[in-house]
Amino acid sequence: MITAQNLSLFFRDGQYRLPVLQGISIPIERGEWVALTGANGCGKSSLIRLFNGLNIPAGGSLTAAGLNLRSPENRTAVKQHIQLVFQNPEAQNVGSTPYEDVAFGLENRGLSPGEMEKRITRVLQQVGLAHKSETDISALSGGERQRLAVACCLALQAEMIIFDEATSMLDPAGRSDILDLARNLWRQGTTILWVTQRVEELAESPRVAVMGQGTMLYDGDPRTLFYSSELPGQLGWEPAPVISIGRLLQAKGWPLRLLPLTEQELEAIL
Template sequence: MCEKMIECENVVYEYHNENKDKNSIAVNGVSIDINKGEFLVILGKNGSGKSTLAKHFNALLVPTSGKVVVDGLETSKPENTWNVRHSAGMVFQNPDNQLVATIVEEDVAFGPENLGIEPSEIRKRVDASLKKVGMYEYRRHAPHLLSGGQKQRVAIAGILAMQPECIIFDESTAMLDPSGRQEVMKTIKDLNKNSHMTIVLITHFMEEAVDADRIVVIDKGKIIKVGTPREVFSNVEVMKNIGLDVPQMTELSYELNKVGIPIKKDILTIDEMVNELCRLK
């Protein structure tokens, strides 16, 4: 039986509208469990509630009703907040908003220092974290001189230095160019596969979701689909009806089937498409 990292039970979150009579519901009755070591992707168009839900996973927000439990700790209890954030770190969209120091290694040390870790242990953690994200050689550089992808990897190192069990990436590749996105996604996959870290990735890039263990699709604050990438993306019309795309190769297989070419409908990658087309010869 899988050990649970995050448990959501009928979570509702309402934003208070000062200028309106009625509050707006951003998350509406969400129930989902995230297992330890899992790579989970949350998809949804802008305004779907995916980022609001993600902020519940490290107690930046607490439910209006319902319950969120992170590593056995209920997030709505104030005495748990610090430990919840220690267990579940968060990397945001704009890396510039997360960098606080003028030297890379000082920035990575910031979190452990606030935890009261011994200086010798901080030194070990900083070096290990920078090596893990491939940024050790930049440890004495100024963060503002780095590329977007490099800055985001430094931000990830800063979270790693606090040794969380889970990292939530809230559209962390949205402001990066394709090269930077590739760098960060490689780091994310490596942390999950080789360090067995629980990863929750919120994204609107469908190709980033292909390697997930599970995908959760959210629309209007509700979960409308949960499954493996093949299960979710093969529902092309469902995804399009809520304003989402599917990976390019899945779209191509869908269009080929529409014109009578009988190939698999759950193709995700170029290699799979090439193999399937070769089979037709």
């Protein structure tokens, strides 16, 4: 789905070029779940905006959904395949109701009214908002607005959805709903790039990529990251309770492959 090789990106500040990304290489296969993390200002948002054509790399090579993103036409076309769900739920809605919001993108694609209605009904049902299709968007909760943003992505038949810290402004129940929705989509074949700074969400991801100051510091499995790497400590991460217990087990000689990452794995051990 994504093949990025030695990507660089610069922003201009007057006569100076400020480096934002330096030598980033990362492949993402179709149907994969990758969690991307790093401190604020490390370049995460700049990188994901390269993936769907919002930014243009200064150097390196990048293909997304089989399209070379050096081409302006391809940067426009890739948005059909790769969609973003942003951090702020209120910044993504253009319609006055969920039905109108999903319809907006479909109208721009020139779908017939009959096909639009079928697709809108299906995706609102898929995200659990069918019963609120005609509700005023201002009456929706933050979690419901994020689910609506996902519905808009699904209506456009996105092959990959990038969640850019999409749960950071939600309460625990809303976070859980969006994470469960993303996991269901992943199980159905959608490629997911999950951008987060929550350690527990990283631990539950099959693959974690860690950025720092515009470079890629780590790309691999979470068990190695949390139990065999000094990176979490260097970055000042507060370990999740499950990881803290796992480190006690590690100190007593438990092998890496048995150390827990999730509450379910810890429960099985206990």
